[in-house]
Amino acid sequence: MMRHLVHGRHVATLLVVVVAKFIGTVVQDVGASSSGGAAVPMSSSASFSTPASRTTPIRVAYQGEPGAYSEKSLRELLGDNVVAVGRQNFEDCYRAVASRECDYCCLPIENSLGGSIHENYDLMLRYDLTIVGEHEFRVKHCLLAMPGVKRSDVRYAISHPQALAQCDNYLRGLGIKPIPTYDTAGSAKMIRDKKGLPDGCTPENTAAIASDLAGKTYGLDVLDRGIEDDDTNFTRFLLLARSGVAQFLNKNIPSKTSIVFTLPNTAGALYKALACFSLREIDFSKIESRPTSASLLSFLKFRSESRGKRSRTRHDIPRFRYCFYLDFLESELDERSQYALSHLREQADFCRILGSYPAKSRLVGPVQDAVDSLKHVQLSREDTLASSLPSDEEETQKLNIGVIGYGSFGQFLGKGFSDDSHKVRCIDQLDRSKEADRTGLEYFPMFDMGNFLEGLDVVVIAVPLIEFEDVVKSIPANELAGKLVVEVCPLSSHPKKVLMRYLGPDVDIMSTHPMFGPSDRSGTIEDDAHLKHSWDGQPMVYDKVRIGDIRRADHFLSIFDRARCQMVAMTAEEHDKLTADAEFVAHLTGRVLDRHMLPPTPVSSSEYAALCDVADMTSGDTLDMFYGLFKYNPNARDCIARMRENLARIDRQLAGKEAYLSAKAELQSSERQRLLAETRQLLQQVALDEVATGVKKSKRSGGAARVRATTSKSVQAPIPGATKNLSTSPKKKPQ
Numbered sequence: 001m002m003r004h005l006v007h008g009r010h011v012a013t014l015l016v017v018v019v020a021k022f023i024g025t026v027v028q029d030v031g032a033s034s035s036g037g038a039a040v041p042m043s044s045s046a047s048f049s050t051p052a053s054r055t056t057p058i059r060v061a062y063q064g065e066p067g068a069y070s071e072k073s074l075r076e077l078l079g080d081n082v083v084a085v086g087r088q089n090f091e092d093c094y095r096a097v098a099s100r101e102c103d104y105c106c107l108p109i110e111n112s113l114g115g116s117i118h119e120n121y122d123l124m125l126r127y128d129l130t131i132v133g134e135h136e137f138r139v140k141h142c143l144l145a146m147p148g149v150k151r152s153d154v155r156y157a158i159s160h161p162q163a164l165a166q167c168d169n170y171l172r173g174l175g176i177k178p179i180p181t182y183d184t185a186g187s188a189k190m191i192r193d194k195k196g197l198p199d200g201c202t203p204e205n206t207a208a209i210a211s212d213l214a215g216k217t218y219g220l221d222v223l224d225r226g227i228e229d230d231d232t233n234f235t236r237f238l239l240l241a242r243s244g245v246a247q248f249l250n251k252n253i254p255s256k257t258s259i260v261f262t263l264p265n266t267a268g269a270l271y272k273a274l275a276c277f278s279l280r281e282i283d284f285s286k287i288e289s290r291p292t293s294a295s296l297l298s299f300l301k302f303r304s305e306s307r308g309k310r311s312r313t314r315h316d317i318p319r320f321r322y323c324f325y326l327d328f329l330e331s332e333l334d335e336r337s338q339y340a341l342s343h344l345r346e347q348a349d350f351c352r353i354l355g356s357y358p359a360k361s362r363l364v365g366p367v368q369d370a371v372d373s374l375k376h377v378q379l380s381r382e383d384t385l386a387s388s389l390p391s392d393e394e395e396t397q398k399l400n401i402g403v404i405g406y407g408s409f410g411q412f413l414g415k416g417f418s419d420d421s422h423k424v425r426c427i428d429q430l431d432r433s434k435e436a437d438r439t440g441l442e443y444f445p446m447f448d449m450g451n452f453l454e455g456l457d458v459v460v461i462a463v464p465l466i467e468f469e470d471v472v473k474s475i476p477a478n479e480l481a482g483k484l485v486v487e488v489c490p491l492s493s494h495p496k497k498v499l500m501r502y503l504g505p506d507v508d509i510m511s512t513h514p515m516f517g518p519s520d521r522s523g524t525i526e527d528d529a530h531l532k533h534s535w536d537g538q539p540m541v542y543d544k545v546r547i548g549d550i551r552r553a554d555h556f557l558s559i560f561d562r563a564r565c566q567m568v569a570m571t572a573e574e575h576d577k578l579t580a581d582a583e584f585v586a587h588l589t590g591r592v593l594d595r596h597m598l599p600p601t602p603v604s605s606s607e608y609a610a611l612c613d614v615a616d617m618t619s620g621d622t623l624d625m626f627y628g629l630f631k632y633n634p635n636a637r638d639c640i641a642r643m644r645e646n647l648a649r650i651d652r653q654l655a656g657k658e659a660y661l662s663a664k665a666e667l668q669s670s671e672r673q674r675l676l677a678e679t680r681q682l683l684q685q686v687a688l689d690e691v692a693t694g695v696k697k698s699k700r701s702g703g704a705a706r707v708r709a710t711t712s713k714s715v716q717a718p719i720p721g722a723t724k725n726l727s728t729s730p731k732k733k734p735q
Contacts, residue, residue: 057374058082059386061093061105066385067185067214073137073237074106075213077361081374085386090119094127095561097242099554101389103370104132104241110286111139112234114162120238121290121325124260124354126566131258131355132367133239141167141228144188144220145207151223156201158187159209167209170227176207184210185217192218217381239357241367246332246356248365255331256285258354260323261344262292269347270324276343277328280336286327291320325354332356390551391558398422399555402456404471405463406432406443412518413462413488415439416535420559427452453479458556460486461495465628469498477504484508484552490583492572494632496545509545510553511572513579514538514560535563543572580633587626588643590618 060082062070071084085102087093093105110116141163145154157164157176164171164178171178179198181187187208190196194203207223208214215222249255263269277284330337332353345351358364363371399422403414406426417424418440425442426432427449436443444452453459459480463471468489485507487495492511499509516538540560547553561567570578593615598608630636 057377057379057384058104058370059085059102061085061087061096061102063087063090063093063107064183065185065189065214066387067188067211067217069137069139069184069211069235070106070108070237071185072211072213073108073135073235074239076137077106077133077135077237077239077363078104078371079374081377081379081384082371083384083386085389090117091123094123094129094240096389096391097129097240098127099391100242101391104239104367105129106135106237106239108235109238110236112232113166113230116288118290121288121323122292124240125292125323125352126564129240129242130244131238131357132241132243132245133357133361133363134256134359135237135239135361137235137237139166139228139233139235140211140226141209142212142215142222143207143224143227144191144210144215144218145223146191146203147219147221149204149207149221149223151207153205154207154223155205156198157207157209158190158198158201160184160187163209166228166230166233169229184208185214188214188218188220192220239367240355244355245358245365245367249331249333249356249358253362253364254329254359255334255356256327256329256359257332257337257356258325258327259341259344259351260325260354261348261351262321262323263348273324273344273347276340276347277326280340282336282340283329284326285329286325288325289322290325292323329359397555399457399552400455401425401458401460401556402427402452403441403460403462404428404475405461405467406435406441407462409488409517410460410462411435411439413460413514414441416563417559420562422559425452425456449475450479453483456483457552458484458486460488462488464622464624465489465491465494465632466624468495468628472498472502477502477507481506484510484547484549484556486510486512486556488512488514490629491576491580491632492541492543493576496543496572500545505546506548508547508549508553510547510556511543511545511575513541513575514565515541515579535560535565538565539568540565541568541570541575543570543575545572576633580629581635581639584629584633584636585639585643586614587618587629588639590614591626 058078060074060078062068062074062084064070064086066084066086068086071086074082074084085096087096090107093102093107096102097105107120108117109120143151143154143157145151151174154174154176156179157167157171158179158181159167160183161180163184164180168178179201181190181198188210191203191206191208197203197206208220209227212222212225214220246257261273263273274287328337328340332338332341333356341351341353399417401414401417401422401424403410403417403424403426406414406428410426410428414424414426425444426436427444427446429446431445433443453475461468461471468487480503485499485503487499487510489495490513492513496509496511499507499511503509516535540557542557544553557567593611598612598615601608604612633639
């Protein structure tokens, strides 16, 4: 049955590919007919669809300055006509692709001498990008200096510490002192600009260790090439995109698939996982374990369970939680791989395919098509470099955010917005001026709604569910025109309907649920360190209900993205279907478990601590907040009824057990009395029997003594006539 199912999926995938190719051919034919018969080349985009013509080359993000080894690697893989966009760090590269500002990012994943780049492993889990290619780049270090400077003039060498270590013998042989800096290409830039050089270094006595491309970029001379101590220095780069290329792989193309998975904390779990592949003779090229944060694992399990997969283990999570990264040498669509992956998903708590892609620096499908379409384009070096993106300018433009409802959760969000350097103000029915002063916000009373809304970009409504509709109706609708209204209620379906009903089409609407909050629910936010930490790795669910200004909406969401929240795009209805019951039951349990039922104790179990956490998180919630979870969840009454039934069932089970043990004890008690009485009777009877037996024995022993005495006398007395007969008997004569 499984064989047919997998085969059916494979056939379905092939059909999709055929249809996609057919549609692409039709689009090309239509483009050709509308442009005088000239076929329009296809190019790459988010879904690998192609506009009528490519006005700009492929944009590829990399980490570092222009001329870095990452740039040289991507140009070896994709050609010289792509636009290389330098980013300050690896995460900015992921964001550039995820936000559709770049088509791809080319990032190092491991080095033959330095090992794995663990940050990129972690970021692959945080961002839903797919590997579409790989490139093994030969690292060749060059000694770069200003024109006119000779090698004998060089006293200092500046570069990244790893590059300096890889050229240590060369530098020692020339008596050159190594001085570490932040980057290889950045060191060349420092010499060219004559800025930021370490103490004692001048452009005349200092050289940079970087690539020959860096020398070309910054106008430096190459004094020496290949100065590394080990000529086996290779770095493996990955090319990541928003969509994969597995459907374009075939048996003639050497393929590789990268996956990541987590396993239950049980004996032999890794052995069983690897057996899924080894039993099917699937070869590995890499396996590595990597400790992963608890918050990230919680999100992965949340996302996995939201898709219908439940974790089979409920044991305590160990202090070190590992993800396993595995590369195997087949496509994920191959039949053997389908069986192996299906088997692995049965073993693993979480499993994700990072990508199936061609091995050994090959390109396939739309990636190859996009690169081929640029071969005829002639671009200068300056045209193929970019140092900024539109989002860079947006980050400098801060939002004006207003928070309606400045209770504990409103304070929590307002403080986070303010820490991100946005201009934040708040308004509440109660006097929250002291709380606003404490968090550095401007407070407005409720009657001053007009002045509060003036000049705002985003309006965040953080009020209880039962007050939400009244608050929205009290806001002048015309003053919300052109603004983004965001609701942050624990249930989203009802607020979404209210906003759609009362706000006009000129108002942008977004439903969100930050699935985290302040640890102190008493109404004050004082622990800044915990505030920042509590956002990291936590799910942020959002639904772009009606968005006209996409950049502003993305700018607002980037606040949570930069705080490293796990962004989950999900409709309000789907969100409530998945979380409404859990939210209600959690808060119901917290209200049932008051602090009197959970007294502090110096020694407690992990289960007790978890219950205390639930009680603490819900102890500060008002009845209005809890009633909103009850009123707008159609299953709330059923949850209460089931809890009553469960409590009644537990009560019956306990009562039944107690009655059973009591009856058992009573029966045992009466049975014991009866047994004791019987034992006494038996002991008495045994005693009487022993007495009677003793009397009989004594009588028998007395009679036997008299018999023995008589016998003894009779033996000792001579027999009359016996002697006489013996003595008088005649003697026989010998014959």
